Amino acid sequence: MAELTDLTVAEAAAKIAAGEISAEEYGAAWRAAAAADELNAYLWTAEHAESLEPDWNGDGESAPAGEGEATPYGSNAPAPAESGPLAGVPIAIKDIFTTQGIPTTAGSRILEGYRPPYTATAVRKLTAAGAHVLGKTNMDEFAMGSSNENSGYGPVLNPWDRGRVPGGSSGGSAAAVAGGLAPAALGTDTGGSIRQPASLCGIVGLKPTYGAISRFGMIAFASSLDQCGPFTRDVTDAALLLGVMQGMDQLDSTSVGIEGGIELPTREDLAGLRFGVPRELGEATLDAGVRAVFEATVARIEELGGQIVEITLPHAEHGISAYYVLAPAEASSNLARFDGVRYGLREAGDADLVEMYETTRSVGFGPEVKRRIMLGTYALSSGYYDAYYGQAQKVRTRIAQDFDAAFADVDFVITPTSPSVAFELGAKTDDPLAMYMNDFFTVPMSLAGIPAIALPAGLAAPEDGGDGAPRLPVGFQIAAPAFAEQKLLEAAHALEGALGFEAAAGDAIPWKGGARHA
Amino acid sequence: MPEELEAVIGLEIHVQLATRTKMFCGCELSFGDEPNVHTCPICLAHPGVLPVPNEEAVRYALKIGMALGCEIAPRSIFHRKNYFYPDNPKAYQISQYDIPICGEGKLGDIRITRAHLEEDAAKTIHVGESGRIHGSAASLVDFNRGGTPLVEIVTEPDLRGAAEAAEWARLLRETVRQLGVSDVNMEEGSLRVDANVSVRPAGSTELGVKTELKNMNSFRFLQRGIEAELERQRELIGAEGTVEQETLHFDPASGDLTSLRSKEEAHDYRYFPEPDLVAIAPTEAMLQEARDSLPELPAARTARYEAELGLDEAQARLLAGDPDQAAYFEAVVAAVGEAAEPRVVANWVTGDLTAALRAADDAERPAVQPLADLIGAVASKQVSHAGGKQVLAILVADGDADVAAVIEREGLAQMGGDDGELAGIVAAAIEADPAAAEQIRSGNGKAIGAIVGAVMRETKGRADGGEVNRLIREQLGL
Numbered sequence A: 001m002a003e004l005t006d007l008t009v010a011e012a013a014a015k016i017a018a019g020e021i022s023a024e025e026y027g028a029a030w031r032a033a034a035a036a037d038e039l040n041a042y043l044w045t046a047e048h049a050e051s052l053e054p055d056w057n058g059d060g061e062s063a064p065a066g067e068g069e070a071t072p073y074g075s076n077a078p079a080p081a082e083s084g085p086l087a088g089v090p091i092a093i094k095d096i097f098t099t100q101g102i103p104t105t106a107g108s109r110i111l112e113g114y115r116p117p118y119t120a121t122a123v124r125k126l127t128a129a130g131a132h133v134l135g136k137t138n139m140d141e142f143a144m145g146s147s148n149e150n151s152g153y154g155p156v157l158n159p160w161d162r163g164r165v166p167g168g169s170s171g172g173s174a175a176a177v178a179g180g181l182a183p184a185a186l187g188t189d190t191g192g193s194i195r196q197p198a199s200l201c202g203i204v205g206l207k208p209t210y211g212a213i214s215r216f217g218m219i220a221f222a223s224s225l226d227q228c229g230p231f232t233r234d235v236t237d238a239a240l241l242l243g244v245m246q247g248m249d250q251l252d253s254t255s256v257g258i259e260g261g262i263e264l265p266t267r268e269d270l271a272g273l274r275f276g277v278p279r280e281l282g283e284a285t286l287d288a289g290v291r292a293v294f295e296a297t298v299a300r301i302e303e304l305g306g307q308i309v310e311i312t313l314p315h316a317e318h319g320i321s322a323y324y325v326l327a328p329a330e331a332s333s334n335l336a337r338f339d340g341v342r343y344g345l346r347e348a349g350d351a352d353l354v355e356m357y358e359t360t361r362s363v364g365f366g367p368e369v370k371r372r373i374m375l376g377t378y379a380l381s382s383g384y385y386d387a388y389y390g391q392a393q394k395v396r397t398r399i400a401q402d403f404d405a406a407f408a409d410v411d412f413v414i415t416p417t418s419p420s421v422a423f424e425l426g427a428k429t430d431d432p433l434a435m436y437m438n439d440f441f442t443v444p445m446s447l448a449g450i451p452a453i454a455l456p457a458g459l460a461a462p463e464d465g466g467d468g469a470p471r472l473p474v475g476f477q478i479a480a481p482a483f484a485e486q487k488l489l490e491a492a493h494a495l496e497g498a499l500g501f502e503a504a505a506g507d508a509i510p511w512k513g514g515a516r517h518a
Numbered sequence B: 001m002p003e004e005l006e007a008v009i010g011l012e013i014h015v016q017l018a019t020r021t022k023m024f025c026g027c028e029l030s031f032g033d034e035p036n037v038h039t040c041p042i043c044l045a046h047p048g049v050l051p052v053p054n055e056e057a058v059r060y061a062l063k064i065g066m067a068l069g070c071e072i073a074p075r076s077i078f079h080r081k082n083y084f085y086p087d088n089p090k091a092y093q094i095s096q097y098d099i100p101i102c103g104e105g106k107l108g109d110i111r112i113t114r115a116h117l118e119e120d121a122a123k124t125i126h127v128g129e130s131g132r133i134h135g136s137a138a139s140l141v142d143f144n145r146g147g148t149p150l151v152e153i154v155t156e157p158d159l160r161g162a163a164e165a166a167e168w169a170r171l172l173r174e175t176v177r178q179l180g181v182s183d184v185n186m187e188e189g190s191l192r193v194d195a196n197v198s199v200r201p202a203g204s205t206e207l208g209v210k211t212e213l214k215n216m217n218s219f220r221f222l223q224r225g226i227e228a229e230l231e232r233q234r235e236l237i238g239a240e241g242t243v244e245q246e247t248l249h250f251d252p253a254s255g256d257l258t259s260l261r262s263k264e265e266a267h268d269y270r271y272f273p274e275p276d277l278v279a280i281a282p283t284e285a286m287l288q289e290a291r292d293s294l295p296e297l298p299a300a301r302t303a304r305y306e307a308e309l310g311l312d313e314a315q316a317r318l319l320a321g322d323p324d325q326a327a328y329f330e331a332v333v334a335a336v337g338e339a340a341e342p343r344v345v346a347n348w349v350t351g352d353l354t355a356a357l358r359a360a361d362d363a364e365r366p367a368v369q370p371l372a373d374l375i376g377a378v379a380s381k382q383v384s385h386a387g388g389k390q391v392l393a394i395l396v397a398d399g400d401a402d403v404a405a406v407i408e409r410e411g412l413a414q415m416g417g418d419d420g421e422l423a424g425i426v427a428a429a430i431e432a433d434p435a436a437a438e439q440i441r442s443g444n445g446k447a448i449g450a451i452v453g454a455v456m457r458e459t460k461g462r463a464d465g466g467e468v469n470r471l472i473r474e475q476l477g478l
């Protein structure tokens, strides 16, 4: 019999429900795998749970028993339901989601030791469906980064090549799933933070439509862009998790949910579906290996009966510029609450108020977070607002209009997910602009608020690797109109079957065991 | 002598809404409870929380907007106002900026610029002698108040004096109070008034440099604060100085104005649209409900009393400002019918009755019919005004007393001039005070009061004052 950890989430859940495998043994196998983390993917795992008293008030103190009654915002640390579509399934949670009583840092030293008094809606929905919190995963500080090198707790290593980055900001979640440390994980995507690490780690990453899943309890980076989504080994698992988590939430005014819910995809062909390739892709800076995988994937789509159509997204090239005004602007406001007054780090507590603020934030935030707070503060300043924030909003509107126009003609827009495969640790840390270009293909969908999925489509040799360097995964992105997730998942399912990435990559896939003990 | 300087005043009024819960979370509103018991992750701004607007607060804001004749925005939006302070846990206040829920309106003669929804700050308490953050031993924050729904009402600079500003603020308070959407208590801070004050040469249409006076916690202090600031500005300009734009604090104890911050120290709030909230788009049903729930408000009622009942403005405003009293007044007017003018009824209700209630330790008002009977009896001279006041005292003690029976029992029926009884009492009074009689004869009209008083004492107020006067003059041959 195959190892328990070889099963997909859907397979394991079905076997647990049918009594074919034991939920306890399945959970124990994953807890052991997570505890053996050598990738720095986890900041906290369920193995630590026994040593942790619940922190009911979120004040760093344990309260006496009996004071931890459920609040309207969540009962104590995610107690999983007995039954449900995910009964017995452990899931890794990006440390940006609040989990009552469980340390939650968003990858920042400013929240070291913080234990939230409530649990995020997305996590509560998973536990209500029977899932367990397997651990909290490492990430770029406050989700700001594309390599996971901006974590306050050290970088995450790519399980395909530990000298390389896993992508970011949800690097810990991507590495955990790809590295066989979790069957599935939650991430958040603001400008590509699910899709890019999924691509660099060779797994499936789904960014749903803005509003599909509640943001309540997701520590905000850029509120108008942040959206939660799953990392999984295959499209079916992504659909399963999305189906559980999506829905309107009374605690999030911007949540809408997906009408009709989500069913597991079954489609095997792409007949009658039209796929738009942006004309602008021709001029885009792109690794040759990535372009080759993209072209091969386009050929597969045609083989499956899909039609390839040229479209144009004339404003998409300004996406990065607009994004790096809007997201920092919102972040500068969202991160202002970390002031040392109520929770988390406080430095210079005996000094006067302003000095306490300044010292706490100087010590607590890392350089990229500070850079974006300054960028955003500047962009919102009186006298500069129209030139920066106002202009960027106009670009955002234009990009959304570009997609609307494209979707009048095609069902999907397809692009590579990332311009390159995983790069070496430290390669781009001194060049923020080069780092920002990682999001070139993912940011436009974020600005338009539309769903997009990253699929592992093939392998390519890294351009920065020497002769004989192992080939690394390349992602393929499919974007769909707002709330067309079901259609998107069906197409992705059909393409996934035809690509056969798992079979083709074989033992090179870390979670299959090949690289797990490398 | 410098030219005359005209006062130009606009007000900014914060009204705490008396909703059940806070503006963006489910915590109950409170006043005077233990610190920090009405808090939750949302109003403490824990990481990851989101605001959800309080629908009741939106309904209340719509009522205020309609009472002030404001245009209601079909889609208003929230902004974030960013600043660091411990009473502001998110480090931004959710407020409305360029598209407030209520646009231009008018109350009385004063134009309203806007009225918008926002959330209140928490309360900081500075431990130490100064009571201010500088030099305090420690600062504590009570988050119970943090997140209380507020409507901020801003006027155009249409007010021309301190007394007018205070008077208008009272009208606004009464208007909001009658909507039932706020306690509007200045001492408790559920109504807070700031004033923007400037002066300019009389007749000019340009605005001078304004200063902002913060948080005066009574109408009296509001008036005194504005008076002090107007005086300061006039003296400054008179001495060839210039007014600086700044925010001032008025200390009612000393009468001093101290600067809180200058223009240079003003915050850049970096307003931007709140991405966590969607636009407020009131449905037609919500608008209709707000419209239907509006009572007749003081300004409209004052105008109606002047136009339809012939009251003078001061009396009309006095009655209209108190809805209970106004309702009682209107019921008495109806019961009195043709027997007396509404103006006479108003005099009784606001004058003699108010005094009688106060004298009886704030007793209840008598029933409508007995008071109407009494007013009718006085108007038809069955009982004198003085006698009527005695009946009123009895009515205040026994609200359902029968007026005719009281007049009979107390022997208060007015003495006529025709049966000779009153003439006899007058003659006796003249005889008893020859000195006064002599003065009256020699042209000192005021001296008649002594004789009238004596007659009134003798008749226990049953005589009609006018008739007594006439009889004295007749008997003295004048």
Ligand SMILES: [Zn+2]
Pocket: B022, B025, B026, B027, B038, B039, B040, B041, B042, B043, B044, B147
């Ligand atoms: Zn609250």
